[in-house]
Amino acid sequence: MKRLILIFISIATFSGYAQKHITLEECYSLVTQNYPLAKQSQLLETQYQLDAEAINTTKLPQFSLDAQATYQSDVIEVPIPNTTIQPLDQDQYRATLSANQLIYNGGLTDASLKVKSAQLKTKQKQIEVSLYQLKQQINQLYFSILLAQESELLLKAKQAQLEAKLKEVVSGIKYGVILPSSDKVLEAELLKISQQFQELESNKIALIETLSSLIKKPLDASTLFQNPLVQTQFQHDLNRPELELFQLKKEEIAHSESLISKQNAPKLLGFATGGYGNPGLNMLDNSFQAFYTVGIKLNWNVFDWNSKNKQRESLAINKDIIDTETEAFKLNTSIELNKQQKEIEKIEGIIASDEAIINLRKEVLQTADSQLKNGVITSSAYITELTNLYEDESTLVRHKIQLQLAKANYNIIKGQ
Structure with a gap:
């Protein structure tokens, strides 16, 4: 017997470990790694390397090959009589190979590389912002699944209570304590619970499949979604990636200004040309x-019709635009944080009322249970009180999940 018990415990333990678990933080991590948009970061890095290599070729010798054959209607002649100098042929030929080596361009190449590097950082941060914004979608799915999971547990508890009560009622009918057909009312309620299980399971599977597609991780109805204890500090100091994006955009503008200032710098080149032709030099x-x-x-280029100054003025306007975008983002986020804080405080107050209501419902059900056993009330009256308790407990569970969701959204809005 002891051996059988040990085997049962071992199987139960193995099953517990074999069951898949997932947490909210894991979902955050997986969506930022596996969402299709995340692949762009590496693509942008590869693109930058190619652009940088192309820009660096300006430091290498540049070669050009030219060849031409011409026929001229007239040629140079020496206007000296009786001279032995022959006039040039009217058909002339020339082939040359030229090499140009950049010696100095005022740092234009390095400035171009810095602009490309700044553009890369801005684009990668934009991807990070887009991925970050998926977290609220993950929150909605995860806590909806969690609500379905908790509702299933609550419904199972109601089912177990009804099944136990059904046995008591059947026994009471047998001994004439309880009215006949009282068991049919309980059996009908158990059938309703089976329908509710089917509906809950269907909705849960749909949510899980959506979440699984987002995070690219196989999940099913057997996966256990752990209930996170979300902690929130009501401080409006932001740590959002959007703020870093605004800063990177300003840095990109600064590098662009530097590039513009170097475009008019003098360029010094060394050159060499070798050729073969008729005539030569x-x-x-x-x-x-x-x-x-x-x-x-x-x-x-000593004069550019004030083109560079106009480009600088345009960049300065872009800076002002980014400043206004930053200010608007901070304002809107602060408003959203305040709204979310009020929502959290409201739900916390409702939960306190829910708990008080449930305590009263339990007392009423306890009395109804005793009355049913003594044949004072019918099974229908008992089911009414049990259903009232179940609905209030379901409401409490929903409010607790909503509270966790509100806290998780608050943290995402704040950038925590």
């Missing part, structure tokens, strides 16, 4: 010749 030698030139050149 010696215009008086009418034959095919190899030739080359080397040197340095300076390019400086």
Whole structure:
């Protein structure tokens, strides 16, 4: 017998460990990792690497190959009689290979890289913001599943109580203490409970499938959703990723301003050209010749019709726009936090009333239970009181879940 008990305990323990569990924090983590939008972060990183490599090629020698063949209607002639200098051919040919090496461009290349890096950080933070906003959707699904889960437990308790009461009633009918057909009323109520189980299970499965699709993790009706004890501190100091996004946008503008200031900087290049053609560099030698030139050149756009100043003014306006967006976001979030705090305080007050009502309902049901046993009331009257208690307990469970949801949403709004 002892061995049988040990085997039963071992099986029960294994089943407990085998059952899948999931928490609200795990759902947050999984949706930020597995939601399709999360893949964009790595794609943006790869794109940045390609852009950076393309920009860095400006530091490398640039080669160009040119070839041409021309026929000229007239050529240079030396206007000296009886000279041995032959006039140039009217058909001329030339092929050249040129190399240009950037020596100095005022830091334009590095400024371009910084702008690209700032753009990458801004885009990645925008993805983080979009993923963060999914957390409230996760909250709604998770706590709805939790409510269905808790409602099932409550309904099972009601079912067990009715089944126990049915046995008592059957025994009472047998001995003539309770009126005949009282058991039929209880059996009908048990059938209603079976219908309620089916409805609860169907709704729960639909919610679980939606959550499973969002977080890309297999979940089913057997998964245990742990009830989190959400803690909330009513402080309106924000830690939202949107605030970091606004700051990164301003940093991107600052780098863009630096890039604009360097676009008019002088550019110094070294160059070399080698070629073969007729004529070569010696215009008086009418034959095919190899030739080359080397040197340095300076390019400086000293006047741009005030274009750069206008671009700076446009960027300054963008900064002001971001400041107003930041201010509006903080205001709206503060209003939302205050609204959510009032909701939490309201639900806490309702829960206190729920508990007082349930205590009274339990006393009434206890009296009804005693009256049913003595044949003073019918099964219908007993079921009415039991149903009243069950509905009030269901209301309490719903309010407790709503309180947890409100607290979780408050934390998400605050950025905690």
